[in-house]
Amino acid sequence: MTEAQPGGVAELLPHATPLADQAAYTEAVRTAVAAAAAYYADGDSVLDDDTYDRLVRGIEAYEAAHPEQVLAESPTGKVAGGAVVGDVPHTVPMLSLDNVFSAEDLATWAAGLERRLGRPVERWSVEPKLDGLAVSARYRGGRLVQLVTRGDGVAGEDVSHAIGTVLGLPATLTEPVTVEIRGEVLMTTAQFETANEARVAHDGVPFANARSAAAGTLRARERTYKCEMTFFGYGALSLDGESTGMRELAHSELMTRVAELGVRTTEETPVAGIVAATLEEIQARIERIAALRAELEFGIDGIVIKSDLAADQEQAGFSSRAPRWAIAYKLPATEKITKLVGVVWNVGRTGVIAPRAVLEPVRLDGSLVVSATLHNPADITRRGLMVGDSVTVYKAGDVIPRIEAPVVHLRTGAERPIEFPAGCPRCGGEIDVSQERWRCVRGRACHAVASISYAVGREQLDIEGLGETRIVQMVDAGLIADFADLFTLTREQILGLDRMAETSTDNLLAAIERAKTKPLNKVFCALGVRGTGRSMSRRIARHFATMDAIRSADVAGVQAVDGIGPEKATLLVEELAELAPLIDKLIAAGVSMTEPGATPPTETPAEPTPGTPAETAPGTPELPLTGMSVVVTGAMAGPLEALSRNEMNELIERAGGKSSSSVSAKTSLLVAGEKAGSKKAKAEQLGIQIMTPEQFATLVTTFI
Ligand SMILES: NC(=O)c1ccc[n+]([C@@H]2O[C@H](COP(=O)([O-])OP(=O)(O)OC[C@H]3O[C@@H](n4cnc5c(N)ncnc54)[C@H](O)[C@@H]3O)[C@@H](O)[C@H]2O)c1
Numbered sequence: 001m002t003e004a005q006p007g008g009v010a011e012l013l014p015h016a017t018p019l020a021d022q023a024a025y026t027e028a029v030r031t032a033v034a035a036a037a038a039y040y041a042d043g044d045s046v047l048d049d050d051t052y053d054r055l056v057r058g059i060e061a062y063e064a065a066h067p068e069q070v071l072a073e074s075p076t077g078k079v080a081g082g083a084v085v086g087d088v089p090h091t092v093p094m095l096s097l098d099n100v101f102s103a104e105d106l107a108t109w110a111a112g113l114e115r116r117l118g119r120p121v122e123r124w125s126v127e128p129k130l131d132g133l134a135v136s137a138r139y140r141g142g143r144l145v146q147l148v149t150r151g152d153g154v155a156g157e158d159v160s161h162a163i164g165t166v167l168g169l170p171a172t173l174t175e176p177v178t179v180e181i182r183g184e185v186l187m188t189t190a191q192f193e194t195a196n197e198a199r200v201a202h203d204g205v206p207f208a209n210a211r212s213a214a215a216g217t218l219r220a221r222e223r224t225y226k227c228e229m230t231f232f233g234y235g236a237l238s239l240d241g242e243s244t245g246m247r248e249l250a251h252s253e254l255m256t257r258v259a260e261l262g263v264r265t266t267e268e269t270p271v272a273g274i275v276a277a278t279l280e281e282i283q284a285r286i287e288r289i290a291a292l293r294a295e296l297e298f299g300i301d302g303i304v305i306k307s308d309l310a311a312d313q314e315q316a317g318f319s320s321r322a323p324r325w326a327i328a329y330k331l332p333a334t335e336k337i338t339k340l341v342g343v344v345w346n347v348g349r350t351g352v353i354a355p356r357a358v359l360e361p362v363r364l365d366g367s368l369v370v371s372a373t374l375h376n377p378a379d380i381t382r383r384g385l386m387v388g389d390s391v392t393v394y395k396a397g398d399v400i401p402r403i404e405a406p407v408v409h410l411r412t413g414a415e416r417p418i419e420f421p422a423g424c425p426r427c428g429g430e431i432d433v434s435q436e437r438w439r440c441v442r443g444r445a446c447h448a449v450a451s452i453s454y455a456v457g458r459e460q461l462d463i464e465g466l467g468e469t470r471i472v473q474m475v476d477a478g479l480i481a482d483f484a485d486l487f488t489l490t491r492e493q494i495l496g497l498d499r500m501a502e503t504s505t506d507n508l509l510a511a512i513e514r515a516k517t518k519p520l521n522k523v524f525c526a527l528g529v530r531g532t533g534r535s536m537s538r539r540i541a542r543h544f545a546t547m548d549a550i551r552s553a554d555v556a557g558v559q560a561v562d563g564i565g566p567e568k569a570t571l572l573v574e575e576l577a578e579l580a581p582l583i584d585k586l587i588a589a590g591v592s593m594t595e596p597g598a599t600p601p602t603e604t605p606a607e608p609t610p611g612t613p614a615e616t617a618p619g620t621p622e623l624p625l626t627g628m629s630v631v632v633t634g635a636m637a638g639p640l641e642a643l644s645r646n647e648m649n650e651l652i653e654r655a656g657g658k659s660s661s662s663v664s665a666k667t668s669l670l671v672a673g674e675k676a677g678s679k680k681a682k683a684e685q686l687g688i689q690i691m692t693p694e695q696f697a698t699l700v701t702t703f704i
């Protein structure tokens with residue numbers, strides 16, 4: 001049982017699944033034990049960690065209220081939820097860790113420990129909570145002889161077959177000592193990707209995540225392929241009664257000793273363990289580690305705080321499940337299971353066709369995730385995704401949400417294959433599928449077709465008789481490149497087109513003529529300024545009354561329009577400058593540029609309110625870089641190789657981000673190519689996410 005605490009543990013912890021009666025309790029215990037068994041066996045639980053934790057908290061709360069109904073098989077108070085057994089007894093039990101979720105809870109826990117000790121804790125060690133599996137590595141005479149999993153804490157499973165595949169656990173130590181090293185086996189991002197490729201090639205099913213890949217791999221005996229893993233040590237004790245002098249060492253000293261023996265510790269990572277004297281120092285380190293999380297090479301799910309001195313640890317002792325001298329400060333889940341509702345296909349300006357997953361909204365790492373990148377069709381095929389699948393979604397920090405894998409054993413049979421487009425989703429044209437990244441064969445002209453179709457639509461210029469096929473025909477024949485060219489088409493040119501009769505030609509010409517008299521709001525809307533839909537166009541037209549007034553407004557002037565914040569205003573001014581040739585062409589063709597009934601603003605516009613959030617036109621999908629400040633440094637490569645710095649900045653803005661030339665605490669992402677210098681160093685120092693040009697290119701693929 002969990003240690004009795006006033007008010008019950010569940011009250012201190014967030015979100016417990018409510019259990020109404022004994023039947024619900026019994027069912028919850030059964031579900032939790034089954035999930036834990038799957039989780040520790042091959043890591044493929046049907047519950048995500050959050051759901052599992054909430055369920056166990058619900059069970060704890062129920063048991064606190066109904067102690068007489070507690071089931072023997074209940075997961076509470078047990079290592080690994082009691083779902084795992086082992087046959088190799090541990091020298092000293094391998095326990096779990098208790099959790100806190102906030103600075104206040106941490107302070108409460110620390111005060112409790114100091115009360116128990118009867119003195120203040122002199123110093124603490126603070127280190128990352130590595131998200132893998134605990135193993136004990138037994139060295140005799142300096143040689144690695146046995147690897148044992150945690151199991152139920154008392155006895156584990158022998159996984160010595162994995163010796164030789166775990167980096168950081170050398171076959172021989174630097175000294176011929178007999179010692180037991182404890183730590184976490186996990187897969188780094190790179191190891192996970194390699195392992196997934198191997199697994200997909202052999203069994204066709206990817207691992208759900210790095211943790212389950214490590215769990216499955218560590219226990220697998222009969223695989224035809226080998227996958228590499230990584231070990232990080234966080235403890236050591238004497239073995240076979242041999243005295244190593246380790247018992248008296250403080251945790252921090254012990255870690256130095258473990259590293260000296262040649263075993264990997266977190267020492268050389270950006271989140272190395274530190275010693276802290278006060279709660280403030282602990283909290284600062286927690287925040288630092290949390291900020292670095294998204295870009296670490298390995299997964300962490302929290303921060304472990306331990307009283308550093310051996311004497312404190314010895315006196316505090318253990319509960320049945322966890323040491324009393326250590327606590328895990330949990331970080332928000334970065335991974336959850338949700339449903340893949342559908343896939344939409346976006347076409348970028350250059351014709352790249354990229355799939356995007358539409359998800360059942362899920363809260364992850366502090367934000368609501370509704371969609372995720374899927375890269376390209378080959379990626380979908382590799383992952384074997386289907387519409388309706390339960391999928392593991394990953395997001396941490398500013399990382400764009402991504403789908404790890406379908407949870408295959410949650411399939412109901414109602415899942416449908418993901419349909420790949422047969423033609424370009426924007427212009428209907430052919431798709432070039434010769435490369436992983438599909439493209440519309442029209443390339444940039446595809447954009448022309450789409451923007452002309454939009455401009456002549458009912459809500460814009462309303463040119464009847466100008467359907468998409470007709471537009472494609474005209475673009476392909478070289479008659480028009482943008483919608484302003486429509487106004488200079490001759491009767492002969494139109495008649496020369498396939499299947500164009502006299503009457504329909506005249507009707508079309510009349511519709512084009514009528515379009516010249518549309519009010520400014522329709523003409524402005526037809527320009528297709530990003531993020532500016534019908535209602536925003538109406539507001540702009542009403543505010544400025546003439547195209548001249550709109551064009552001569554600066555960022556501050558544009559912000560005077562209701563609903564336009566600084567970011568959107570900047571974007572609008574930039575886009576209008578880009579669209580200048582098109583607007584000039586429209587003016588030359590005699591298209592009306594005034595809004596009936598409106599008068600241009602006379603006095604200087606009022607001070608804009610700083611920080612007004614940018615409005616996004618209804619239906620505008622969230623862009624991949626929304627809210628991000630991006631800095632570019634070094635030489636670009638891959639698909640971005642040819643882009644100038646200015647073009648890179650434009651790309652960032654197209655993708656919804658803000659480009660900046662200097663790295664500061666406000667920077668969200670640094671794109672660093674070859675020969676990146678001080679900016680990269682500074683970003684590393686500040687713990688800012690860094691991407692290579694290639695990684696960045698996949699992120700903004702449809703905007704290149
Ligand atoms: N999804 C599921 O179905 C399911 C089922 C069971 C458990 N779980 C998840 O597993 C977690 C509970 O697992 P647990 O009992 O292994 O406890 P835990 O993972 O919360 O904490 C204990 C473990 O932390 C590890 N650890 C990492 N870094 C450490 C460090 N620096 N020092 C000491 N230990 C360190 C050790 O392996 C130790 O055994 C829960 O958070 C739960 O979400 C999920």
Ligand SMILES: [Zn+2]
Pocket residue numbers: 347351424425426427428429440441442443446447
């Ligand atoms: Zn196209």
